[in-house]
Amino acid sequence: MTGPLTRSTIVVVTWRGKDHVSACLDAVAAQTRPHRLLVVDNASDDGTADVLATHPARPEVLRLPANAGYAGALAAVTVVTEFTAWLNDDAEPAPDWLAALEDALDQRKEAAAAGSRMVAADGTVISLGVGLTADGHGVDLVDEAPVFGFCGGAALLRTEALRRAGGVPARFFCYYEDTDTAWRLRLANHTIVSVPAARVVHRHGASTRPGSRLFHLWNERNRLAMLIRCAPAGVAAREVARFAAITALLPLRGRTGRRPWNFRVGLRLRVLRELVASLPQLLRERKAVTDLAETPRSAVWRAARSPISPG
Template sequence: MTTGNDTARTTVLVVTWRGAEHITACLDAVAAQTRVHRILVVDNASDDGTADLLAAHPSRPRVARLGSNAGYAGGLAAALPGVDTEFVAWLNDDAVPRPDWLALLEDALDAEPDAAAAGALLESAGGEPISVGVGLTADGHGADLTEPAGVFGFCGGAALLRTAELAAAGGVPARFFCYYEDTDTSWRLRLRGRRVLAVPEARVVHRHGASTRPGSRQFHRWNERNRLYMLLRCAPAGVAVRELARFAVLTAVLPFRRDLPAAWNFRIGLRLRVLAEVLARLVPLARERRAVTGLATVTRTDVWRWANSAS
């Protein structure tokens, strides 16, 4: 489908970084959508030939090239001021949506006026479900769900949002870099009394972690840090303080425990770095929390109770 059409209701945002191995497949799939759309690719200063592939692609996507790697969250935040369509889609550069992906998500939001976002079903290349949305655990972790029941938020790998609602909720938290920016955004939408839909019929093949290497040191750093950022911004105060204290206590006792898992998030050095990053931002996070409160129409406690009852 030709992009850039004036009748387009959606701008598809694709954020890429060193995506030469997979960006062409993503753009081919976006171009094949049955619904008219615009496309904007945010190139996070790729140095692997991605820029040449974008310039040569027959869909002629609009490209915003950043001077440095701002991550997925930073790339989305940088692009949003240039979006003037009714909807904005978030799409990973290693995701390949089916031709009816966008049409199904647009139709789902049209049918539910009180919903601000709709998430697709992400699948592996073999057809195994990866995520149809995110649930919240009792300690405030985001957990990918493969069934629509209990979905708290959308998975940012392939989702559609109402542009005005996203702006009214405060946009995308650019400092997250990557991970939890979708759950934080979903939380703020729910604090404004908006729903988040799961649309499993809208299917997307996803090369999960092609750019960020799940299980790596950086992966765990972003995951642990951004969960705490999110809780301090969005959760009831008691939950946020409890989880920050729990993280600190576990960090303190790790040297005295035996048979620890080998994962990076159980290593004292990484956890101390996360604590340092969070503590250094406590004052800005407090300001961000007040801003979230000022935009909310539902209490944090009500959203938290709903999330835990639905999970």
């Protein structure tokens, strides 16, 4: 539904979502606030296109010629409304979800993004937002506490603030595009809020396989790329060096069973190769982030490491 009071575009990204995207669209259709609904189909080949074409919500659909990942799909859309909502195709927001997020950003003018309460089907909290660990990993927070960023599976952003901060990092494909965006919004002197009242049931991993080889490849690569782009130089250099050192030492350790993918030398070497190949581009992107920043990287990092960080 759209009209003069439509302030938000809800962007649902799907890939092979035939079995679950209908539930997501049903939940979006039940929202109490007017919105534009845009579904980005990452070249699904499982009948998802037919589901989208026949769904009663009649969503606007952008079908990409190839799978661009979650980040690439978000980067491919043009939004002109005041707010942009990111929503996974395996997420089902409560009817007042969008209203709660819009109200939160209306109440916090300095905030550029608002995250949701993401829960499993049994009500277990999956995420109330994202924090940063000492080594720069993004971690889902399950207690109501100040957050550094938001989980990109269900969040609302100010469209203009996102644009001014450089948009979505399409090169990430999947994972860490949300934490990278949070970094850049905070460097632009914005805050980010958690909105526990904005409840979303999430079928975590319906589209991707947490713990799989690709999951760990994208996570490890994108964390380091994010730090090179956004973090203080010392933090980025330390974490890249640490990753390389651990990789070099792994063959010297005796095998104690099958290692998780992120501690297998082959995967880690691929991460390093991809990082080295993309380093010139990442450094150019770092300069662009610097040119847009209004707050020093060191100040954002210190605040993120503090229990009283703003947001």
